[in-house]
Amino acid sequence: MLGPFEDHSLKNQENLSVKAFGLGILWILAMVSQSLVFSLVTVLVLAWFNQRWTQSAKVFAWVLASCLFYSLPGLAVVGIDLVQLVKGGSSDSVFHGHRLAAVSGVFVGTTSCMFTLLLNIPITKIFGTLGRLGIPPLLLELFYLVLRQIQNLVAFSQAVALGQRSRLGDSGLKTRWLGLTLGVPKLLTEAMGLVETTHQALEARSWGGTFRSLEDGEKVYGWSTISGEAALWLSAVGVLTILGIFCRMHSIL
Amino acid sequence: MVLNTMELQKVSFGYRPGESTLREIQLEITCGSCLALIGANGSGKSTLLMLLNGLLRPTQGTLLYGGRPVDYRQRGLKELRQKVGFVFQNPDHQLVAPTVEQDLAFGPLNLGRTSQETRGQVAQIAEEFGISLLLQQPVSRLSFGQKKLVSLAGVMVMDPDFLVLDEPTLGLDVHHQSLLEGLLRGFQNRGKTIVYSTHDWDFLARTADQVAVLHRGSLVDLADPWRILSDDQRLVEVGLRPYPVGQVSQALGLKTLDQSIILKTLVRSIGESSKGF
Numbered sequence: 255m256l257g258p259f260e261d262h263s264l265k266n267q268e269n270l271s272v273k274a275f276g277l278g279i280l281w282i283l284a285m286v287s288q289s290l291v292f293s294l295v296t297v298l299v300l301a302w303f304n305q306r307w308t309q310s311a312k313v314f315a316w317v318l319a320s321c322l323f324y325s326l327p328g329l330a331v332v333g334i335d336l337v338q339l340v341k342g343g344s345s346d347s348v349f350h351g352h353r354l355a356a357v358s359g360v361f362v363g364t365t366s367c368m369f370t371l372l373l374n375i376p377i378t379k380i381f382g383t384l385g386r387l388g389i390p391p392l393l394l395e396l397f398y399l400v401l402r403q404i405q406n407l408v409a410f411s412q413a414v415a416l417g418q419r420s421r422l423g424d425s426g427l428k429t430r431w432l433g434l435t436l437g438v439p440k441l442l443t444e445a446m447g448l449v450e451t452t453h454q455a456l457e458a459r460s461w462g463g464t465f466r467s468l469e470d471g472e473k474v475y476g477w478s479t480i481s482g483e484a485a486l487w488l489s490a491v492g493v494l495t496i497l498g499i500f501c502r503m504h505s506i507l
Numbered sequence: 508m509v510l511n512t513m514e515l516q517k518v519s520f521g522y523r524p525g526e527s528t529l530r531e532i533q534l535e536i537t538c539g540s541c542l543a544l545i546g547a548n549g550s551g552k553s554t555l556l557m558l559l560n561g562l563l564r565p566t567q568g569t570l571l572y573g574g575r576p577v578d579y580r581q582r583g584l585k586e587l588r589q590k591v592g593f594v595f596q597n598p599d600h601q602l603v604a605p606t607v608e609q610d611l612a613f614g615p616l617n618l619g620r621t622s623q624e625t626r627g628q629v630a631q632i633a634e635e636f637g638i639s640l641l642l643q644q645p646v647s648r649l650s651f652g653q654k655k656l657v658s659l660a661g662v663m664v665m666d667p668d669f670l671v672l673d674e675p676t677l678g679l680d681v682h683h684q685s686l687l688e689g690l691l692r693g694f695q696n697r698g699k700t701i702v703y704s705t706h707d708w709d710f711l712a713r714t715a716d717q718v719a720v721l722h723r724g725s726l727v728d729l730a731d732p733w734r735i736l737s738d739d740q741r742l743v744e745v746g747l748r749p750y751p752v753g754q755v756s757q758a759l760g761l762k763t764l765d766q767s768i769i770l771k772t773l774v775r776s777i778g779e780s781s782k783g784f
Contacts, residue, residue, distance in 0.1 A: 402603065409599075409647065451600040454562050458593040458601075459614040459665065460585050466616035468609065468625060 381465035391463030395453070398465070402452050403445050410444050411437070511538040511573060511590070511668045511700060513559060518568035520554055528554045530724045531568065536702055538668075541695055543711045543732070544704040546721035547746030552704035553596065555721065556671050559702060560593035589618055592667035596674045598654035607633075607649070607657050608642040614665040632664040636690065652683040659687070663694065670694060672703035676710045688714060708736055708750040712764035720745055733764050 381394050418433040513536040520529040529551045536542050544552045557563045558570060561577060561584045570577045577587055592614075595601040604610035608629060615625040633639045636656050641649065649657065655678070662670065670691075676684050691714060695701055705711050711718065711732055718735040720728035722745040728735060735741070737757040739749030752766060759772050 406599075448600070451595075452603060454557075455595060455601045455603050457584075458560055458562055458588060458595075459603075459661065460588045460617040461613075462581060462585055462617065464617075468612045468616070468622050468629075 385464050394463070394465065395456070398456075399449050399452055403449065406448050406452075407441055407445055410441050414440060512536065512571075513591075513669065513700070513702075514571040514574075515555075515558070515565075516569045516571065518558065518565045518570060520551075520558060520563060520566050522554075528724050529558070529565075532726050534719060534726060534729065536669075536700060538700055539695065539698050541691070541701040541714055541716045542703075543715035543718045544702065544721060545706070545711070545718060545735070545747060546704075550721040550746075551724045552721055553673050556593065556673050556702065556704060559669070559671050560591050561587045562593065589665065590667055591669040591671060592662035592665055594659050594662050594670070594672040594675065596677060598651070598658040601658040601661070602646045602654060605645055606642070607638065607644050607646060610646060610657060611642075611661050611664050614661055618665060628664050632660045636660045636663075637686070651678050652680060655679060655683065656686070659690070663690070667699070669700045669702070672701070674705060675703050676705060676707045684710065706747075708752070712736060712750075712752065712766075722746070733762055736764060 381398060385391065385394055414437045415433075418437065515532045515534045518529060518532045518534075519527055521527045532555065544555060546552050554563060558565060561579065564579055572587060572590065577583065602610050604613050611629040611632060612625045615628055616622075620628070629642070630639070633642055636659070638653065638656055638660060641653060641657070646654065646657065655675070659672070659675070675687055675691075679687065688710065691701055701714075715732050718728075718730060718732050719726055720735060720741075727745060728741070733753065733756065736750040736753035739754055742749050752764060752769060755773065756762070756764060756769050759769065759776060761769060761772060763769065
């Protein structure tokens with residue numbers, strides 16, 4: 255039979271687990287939605303400055319890439335805090351918020367720099383530079399194929415969804431679910447096949463591991479872009495700092 | 508040494524060990540000719556075309572280019588692909604860059620041309636293909652016909668000696684087909700060689716000098732278009748549909764697939780036979 259101490263400990267542990275789970279979900283949602291909103295705003299502003307609306311495929315690919323880039327480290331921070339909460343029973347780090355603000359600030363900055371570079375320099379130029387820095391061609395090709403796959407998957411998912419709708423795939427929740435379970439494997443297998451074809455397409459036109467672009471050696475971004483990016487970066491960091499200070503004060507009080 | 512001639516010497520290929528997609532193909536493609544490959548689905552047409560560009564390597568036999576066996580090391584393949592351009596059947600598989608201009612520049616830049624040179628060549632080819640207004644467009648927004656043109660332009664801009672096309676007319680409307688035909692004719696008039704696979708008999712009759720028939724991975728016939736397209740029994744045997752124009756031409760005792768000549772002869776013979784009534 256368990257004594258009162260063990261009972262209390264178990265109950266405490268259970269409460270903490272529930273709390274950790276709830277907080278985890280909330281933080282994940284906050285991080286993902288924050289990164290999505292920020293990425294979209296950044297992309298739209300930069301696209302406006304650059305008047306590069308036509309490169310929507312690239313923009314879209316980088317919105318997705320940046321979301322991942324931005325969300326994953328944030329999730330890691332949440333993970334660290336949750337481990338601390340569950341193991342140590344201390345919720346201090348979770349509620350202080352300063353760590354979140356600091357890490358978010360760093361990643362906002364990094365992501366902004368990434369955007370400034372990526373949206374103003376053709377992707378082939380970035381790959382070319384990486385190649386000159388000694389990144390193995392195989393790795394570069396892998397990056398390139400991943401980017402192509404994002405475009406391919408978007409195009410295919412639209413086609414698959416359209417194909418399913420044309421055969422009443424959207425007539426109810428059950429058929430939608432069935433469509434999803436059929437569509438996702440189809441997308442993945444198509445994507446795997448397309449990687450092979452894309453590699454062949456690169457090779458067929460004498461690609462030898464070095465990505466080159468028409469803009470090699472040209473000035474590719476102007477002051478307007480840099481100012482726009484800086485303004486965004488400063489306002490984002492400002493908001494996050496204020497939030498961090500607020501959380502800090504709240505925890506002290 | 509024979510320049511720009513491609514020769515397949517007993518070339519076999521299989522995607523898996525023990526499998527033969529192509530069996531002992533013996534074929535010589537001469538400089539300045541236009542060779543059409545025909546055959547039922549799965550007969551090995553696309554595989555044969557990919558062998559010509561070095562995308563696939565024969566499992567047996569030798570591929571000769573300019574009288575020399577193809578060197579399958581990186582430098583050799585680069586040299587081969589500079590001379591032999593390959594246009595994929597599905598343009599979505601071929602277009603690798605986000606915008607039309609970037610895609611057209613992809614090949615020349617890979618060949619080591621400068622940005623300035625490449626820009627000039629891209630502008631020129633775009634003008635020739637009538638796609639200048641599309642240069643800044645993302646490839647995802649193009650129509651299928653436009654994508655086909657861009658994928659062909661992306662290869663032509665590399666100025667190859669050999670052009671290999673997988674089903675070039677597939678999915679093209681009449682306007683794009685005649686545009687393509689004109690471009691290919693211009694290419695051939697410059698002494699360059701064309702090899703393509705097709706199921707479009709009209710296009711074949713107008714453009715090809717020679718036709719190679721593939722059946723279950725083997726080369727079963729190699730002759731001029733008239734001889735192949737007027738033999739409907741043979742076409743049916745290898746799983747292809749007969750060509751009515753060829754049948755009419757044969758029935759009239761003509762040895763041409765030129766539809767205007769066939770039509771004139773047909774009208775004349777109908778006129779002559781109606782005199783008896």
